[in-house]
Amino acid sequence: MAKLQKSIDKRNALIKATIELVNNNGFHATPMSKIAKMANVSPATIYLYFENKQDLVNKTYIEVKAEYTKYAFATYKDSMSVEDGFKLIWQRIADFKLKECENAMFLAQCDNTPMIDEESRQEGIKHLQPLLDLWERGKQEGIIKPLSDYLLYAYAINPLSFLMIIQKRGVFQLDKTHLEEAYQAAWNSIKVSL
Amino acid sequence: MAKLQKSIDKRNALIKATIELVNNNGFHATPMSKIAKMANVSPATIYLYFENKQDLVNKTYIEVKAEYTKYAFATYKDSMSVEDGFKLIWQRIADFKLKECENAMFLAQCDNTPMIDEESRQEGIKHLQPLLDLWERGKQEGIIKPLSDYLLYAYAINPLSFLMIIQKRGVFQLDKTHLEEAYQAAWNSIKVSL
Amino acid sequence: MAKLQKSIDKRNALIKATIELVNNNGFHATPMSKIAKMANVSPATIYLYFENKQDLVNKTYIEVKAEYTKYAFATYKDSMSVEDGFKLIWQRIADFKLKECENAMFLAQCDNTPMIDEESRQEGIKHLQPLLDLWERGKQEGIIKPLSDYLLYAYAINPLSFLMIIQKRGVFQLDKTHLEEAYQAAWNSIKVSL
Amino acid sequence: MAKLQKSIDKRNALIKATIELVNNNGFHATPMSKIAKMANVSPATIYLYFENKQDLVNKTYIEVKAEYTKYAFATYKDSMSVEDGFKLIWQRIADFKLKECENAMFLAQCDNTPMIDEESRQEGIKHLQPLLDLWERGKQEGIIKPLSDYLLYAYAINPLSFLMIIQKRGVFQLDKTHLEEAYQAAWNSIKVSL
DNA sequence: CATGAATGAGGATTCATTCAT
DNA sequence: TATGAATGAATCCTCATTCAT
Numbered sequence: 001m002a003k004l005q006k007s008i009d010k011r012n013a014l015i016k017a018t019i020e021l022v023n024n025n026g027f028h029a030t031p032m033s034k035i036a037k038m039a040n041v042s043p044a045t046i047y048l049y050f051e052n053k054q055d056l057v058n059k060t061y062i063e064v065k066a067e068y069t070k071y072a073f074a075t076y077k078d079s080m081s082v083e084d085g086f087k088l089i090w091q092r093i094a095d096f097k098l099k100e101c102e103n104a105m106f107l108a109q110c111d112n113t114p115m116i117d118e119e120s121r122q123e124g125i126k127h128l129q130p131l132l133d134l135w136e137r138g139k140q141e142g143i144i145k146p147l148s149d150y151l152l153y154a155y156a157i158n159p160l161s162f163l164m165i166i167q168k169r170g171v172f173q174l175d176k177t178h179l180e181e182a183y184q185a186a187w188n189s190i191k192v193s194l
Numbered sequence: 195m196a197k198l199q200k201s202i203d204k205r206n207a208l209i210k211a212t213i214e215l216v217n218n219n220g221f222h223a224t225p226m227s228k229i230a231k232m233a234n235v236s237p238a239t240i241y242l243y244f245e246n247k248q249d250l251v252n253k254t255y256i257e258v259k260a261e262y263t264k265y266a267f268a269t270y271k272d273s274m275s276v277e278d279g280f281k282l283i284w285q286r287i288a289d290f291k292l293k294e295c296e297n298a299m300f301l302a303q304c305d306n307t308p309m310i311d312e313e314s315r316q317e318g319i320k321h322l323q324p325l326l327d328l329w330e331r332g333k334q335e336g337i338i339k340p341l342s343d344y345l346l347y348a349y350a351i352n353p354l355s356f357l358m359i360i361q362k363r364g365v366f367q368l369d370k371t372h373l374e375e376a377y378q379a380a381w382n383s384i385k386v387s388l
Numbered sequence: 389m390a391k392l393q394k395s396i397d398k399r400n401a402l403i404k405a406t407i408e409l410v411n412n413n414g415f416h417a418t419p420m421s422k423i424a425k426m427a428n429v430s431p432a433t434i435y436l437y438f439e440n441k442q443d444l445v446n447k448t449y450i451e452v453k454a455e456y457t458k459y460a461f462a463t464y465k466d467s468m469s470v471e472d473g474f475k476l477i478w479q480r481i482a483d484f485k486l487k488e489c490e491n492a493m494f495l496a497q498c499d500n501t502p503m504i505d506e507e508s509r510q511e512g513i514k515h516l517q518p519l520l521d522l523w524e525r526g527k528q529e530g531i532i533k534p535l536s537d538y539l540l541y542a543y544a545i546n547p548l549s550f551l552m553i554i555q556k557r558g559v560f561q562l563d564k565t566h567l568e569e570a571y572q573a574a575w576n577s578i579k580v581s582l
Numbered sequence: 583m584a585k586l587q588k589s590i591d592k593r594n595a596l597i598k599a600t601i602e603l604v605n606n607n608g609f610h611a612t613p614m615s616k617i618a619k620m621a622n623v624s625p626a627t628i629y630l631y632f633e634n635k636q637d638l639v640n641k642t643y644i645e646v647k648a649e650y651t652k653y654a655f656a657t658y659k660d661s662m663s664v665e666d667g668f669k670l671i672w673q674r675i676a677d678f679k680l681k682e683c684e685n686a687m688f689l690a691q692c693d694n695t696p697m698i699d700e701e702s703r704q705e706g707i708k709h710l711q712p713l714l715d716l717w718e719r720g721k722q723e724g725i726i727k728p729l730s731d732y733l734l735y736a737y738a739i740n741p742l743s744f745l746m747i748i749q750k751r752g753v754f755q756l757d758k759t760h761l762e763e764a765y766q767a768a769w770n771s772i773k774v775s776l
Numbered sequence: 777c778a779t780g781a782a783t784g785a786g787g788a789t790t791c792a793t794t795c796a797t
Numbered sequence: 798t799a800t801g802a803a804t805g806a807a808t809c810c811t812c813a814t815t816c817a818t
Contacts (some may be wrong), residue, residue, distance in 0.1 A: 003798085005798095007798085010799095022310075024308060025308060026220070026221065026222060026307055026308050026309055027220065027222070028220060028221070028222025028223050029222050029308075031790075031791055031792080032791070032792055032793080033790095033791070033792085041799080041800090042800045042801060043791095043792085043793080043800090043801080044793085044794075044795085044799070044800055044801070045798085045799055045800070046793095047792095047793070047794085048798065048799075051791090052792075052793080053792065054792095108306050109306055109307055111306075111359075112302050112303055112307065112359065112810095113220055113303055113306065113307055114217075114218060114219060114220050114223075115220055131367075145375070145379075147375050147379070148366065148372065150357065150360055150365075150366045151372060151375055151376055151379065153356070154353035154354075154356045154357050154376070154379075155349065155353050155376075155379040155380070155383060158352070158353055158356040159348035159349050159352055159353065160348075162347070162348045162352040163344065163345070163348050165305075165306065166344055172342065172344045173343075178342065178345060179810065181310040181339070181341050181345055182345060182348070182349075185339075185341070185345065185348075185383040185384065186349070186383070187377035188274070188379070188382045188383050188387065189349060189379040189382050190297035190379065193382065197780095197781085197806095197818090200781095201781085222808080225807080225808060225809080226808075226809060226810080227807095227808075227809090235782080235783085236782065236783040237783085237784090237809085237810080238782075238783055238784075238785095238811075239781085239783070241809095241810070241811080242780095242781070242782075244790070246809080246810075247808095247809070247810090289809085293780060391777085395777085396777095398778095403680055405814080409697075411712070412696060412699055413696060414608070414609065414610060414695055414696050415608065415610070415694075416608060416609070416610025416611050417610050419811075419812055419813080420812070420813060420814080421811095421812070421813090428736060429778080429779085430778065430779045430780060431779090431780080431812095431813085431814085432778070432779055432780070432781095432814085432815075432816085433777080433778055433779070434814095435662070435813095435814070435815085436777065436778075440813075441812095441813065441814090447705070490736050496694050497671040497694055497695055498696035499694075499747075500690050500693075500695065500747065501608055501691055501694065501695055502605075502606060502607060502608050502611075503608055521587045533763070533767075535763050535767070536746055536754065536760065538745065538753075539745070539760060539763060539764055539767065541744070542741035542742075542744045542745050542764070542767075543737065543741050543764075543767040543768070543771060546741055546744040547736035547737050547741065548736075548739055550735070550736045550740040551732065551733070551736050553693075553694065559732075560730065560732045566730065569729050569733055570733060570736070570737075571597055573727075573733065573736075573737040573771040573772065574737070574771065576770045576775065577768065577769065577770050577771035578736060581770065585797085585801095585802085587803095589802085613786080613787055614787075614788060614789080615786095615787075615788090623803080623804085624803065624804040624805065625787095625788085625789085625804085625805090626789080626790075626791085626803075626804055626805075627802085627803060627804070628789095629788095629789070629790080630801095630802070630803075634788075634789075635787095635788065635789090752799095773793080
């Protein structure tokens with residue numbers, strides 16, 4: 001295997017280990033030594049790829065966030081109608097949160113905790129632009145309520161995080177029917193009522 | 195001042211310091227020594243009131259959660275109509291989350307993080323019963339969608355947590371109009387459409 | 389009950405608790421608070437009876453040592469023959485070590501550990517004088533070997549401590565036969581062979 | 583110097599420091615920080631070699647005990663007569679206890695104190711087997727009294743511990759004559775009298 | 777005499793980070 | 798690049814002792 005590939009593999013292993021351990025224990029209860037062990041490298045090696053622990057978790061956040069939004073918009077096209085486009089994106093997001101549970105959990109913890117630098121947080125938000133553009137279009141077409149994007153996000157997207165968390169905790173199991181109901185609730189909350 | 199009152203004051207000061215410091219730094223980045231300093235007691239004194247750090251944060255969680263639900267249901271009566279009752283409770287919750295910001299932030303961090311014992315988490319959930327009863331009534335009367343309570347909570351209540359967090363971060367300021375809009379979104383997401 | 393008696397009772401309870409806890413955990417692993425709890429007094433009360441922890445354990449040592457030697461020589465009289473006197477004292481000592489096991493264990497730990505002040509150690513030794521006098525008489529009568537008292541003690545008395553300890557640990561149970569054998573071994577080691 | 587050797591040296595320095603400090607202060611009055619300082623390492627380094635303080639002292643005990651018995655039986659051979667064999671072993675043990683005073687003191691404190699795990703205690707006892715075998719042979723040949731091994735040990739070997747301790751305390755100095763006398767006492771206590 | 781709340785000093789242990797190899 | 802041994806700086810928690818009552 002090429003040297004470069006080996007480097008990338010190690011870096012990925014570190015990112016993966018960070019996600020899993022932080023999910024289960026939290027940022028500060030996750031020692032660098034455990035991350036190293038789980039990634040099968042020496043603790044010192046981490047510092048070849050990341051400046052320090054904070055940098056490791058910041059970078060992990062940004063990468064996962066990018067992966068998340070990339071997945072969300074992968075099949076979306078500007079040419080779609082507002083309703084179709086929203087439904088598509090919503091379903092992709094739901095898909096990601098429920099199938100890439102570890103990644104989604106990690107994002108949720110980062111977003112509700114002072115563990116991430118403000119700068120990295122801003123970096124992570126950028127990628128949502130296509131959704132905001134869609135909403136803008138929807139508002140202009142009179143299909144979506146003329147609300148602040150934050151409100152739209154709070155009702156259309158954020159509930160999925162909550163559902164994902166309680167599903168992970170095992171108290172609730174989301175099935176297809178639930179997902180359809182959830183979509184209806186999301187759409188009803190932001191669409192313009194007749 | 196009576197001895198008992200002094201004890202209660204100290205305990206409250208510890209709870210308050212815990213909330214503030216955990217909000218700003220996270221559980222594991224909050225040393226007992228800082229909590230003690232902020233509460234104006236010796237570190238050893240904490241252990242007269244709580245078994246250990248985990249116990250301190252568990253108990254803090256339960257107390258804040260109890261305060262939260264007590265506030266939420268303070269003016270609610272079973273005799274109210276489903277819609278009036280829901281609106282009342284929703285507004286009280288919004289009120290709490292926005293005015294008692296520190297407390298609400300603390301709950302959000304506990305709920306999205308592995309920092310609380312599962313047992314304490316369960317203990318904290320109990321108090322929501324009146325809301326669940328109201329929903330049950332609403333479903334029977336055909337006013338509220340026959341969805342799982344988790345779904346109803348995800349769309350009707352949880353978005354407020356998201357709004358509270360971003361408001362706390364200073365990127366968004368909720369005003370009266372926003373609140374009315376948020377309520378409409380919440381209600382639209384769970385009410386039975388005509 | 390008289391006030392004085394209550395004081396004596398408390399002091400005795402403290403001594404007793406000290407012995408039991410030190411036996412099971414060692415001096416430094418025995419907190420004053422546990423001693424207080426076992427004696428049913430407040431930690432602060434200990435300091436009404438003893439200057440500090442070291443004083444408590446020193447005084448305990450001296451009292452137990454006094455009790456031990458008092459018991460050992462209780463029925464001994466100068467008028468007895470050397471052999472009869474020795475056998476009597478030996479048996480009383482054996483009796484004490486095996487029946488007052490807690491007390492004897494405590495002395496053994498004090499004697500093999502740097503937990504006691506040298507001064508208190510000296511104080512405790514004094515009381516053995518009658519045995520040393522007996523041995524002196526035995527040497528003059530040509531019945532007991534003209535050895536240093538330390539050697540005599542090492543072979544005639546000290547083995548009982550060892551037997552007591554292993555009996556306490558449960559690996560060995562001393563019965564009447566063993567005791568008779570032990571006495572013969574002790575006597576054979578110090579008596580003048582024909 | 584080779585890396586491995588440096589590791590071994592550090593470990594040995596830790597063991598040595600543990601022995602010296604525990605001898606002078608007792609287990610619980612010996613802080614890990616002092617052990618580290620005396621061994622010229624950082625406190626954290628101890629935990630590279632031992633799991634925790636209890637493990638450190640357990641392992642130290644087992645190593646010293648092994649050294650002790652190795653020394654005791656180094657020149658002994660099964661082919662020796664019972665009396666010669668016993669005298670040889672006895673003298674080697676006496677030699678060890680008086681010359682390797684620190685080590686012997688440490689063993690005495692471990693054996694008379696609840697500071698060692700029962701498991702480690704058992705581990706330490708195993709090595710005495712050759713002496714027990716010798717005694718068994720002596721009993722069969724009618725040379726040694728048919729007593730429990732515990733009794734034989736109490737009278738033939740254990741007194742040396744007592745003599746070592748008081749010599750260490752400076753109240754008594756064992757010379758060659760004393761040693762010869764002690765051996766006679768030991769042998770007289772366990773040999774079959776004619 | 778008696779108490780129990782309070783504490784400062786200290787101890788075991790962990791961990792992010794470095795450095796010689 | 799990669800390592801693992803090493804560590805200083807925390808951090809949680811305990812405990813002998815005091816003091817107001």
